[in-house]
Amino acid sequence: MFIMYIYFRYTIRADFNQAIQSTQSRAIHSTAWTAPVS
Secondary structure: OHHHHHHHHHHHHHHHHHHHHHHHHHHHHHHHHHHHHO
16 A cells, blocks of 8 residues: 555656646747747
């Protein structure tokens, strides 16, 4: 039971970090595309 708790905890943390990285990269790309236009 304790192992499952650790497994889910690290899995959720990894998914959360991946979501943050994808959001940041998306924001960087959108800024890079809109900056030259404006």
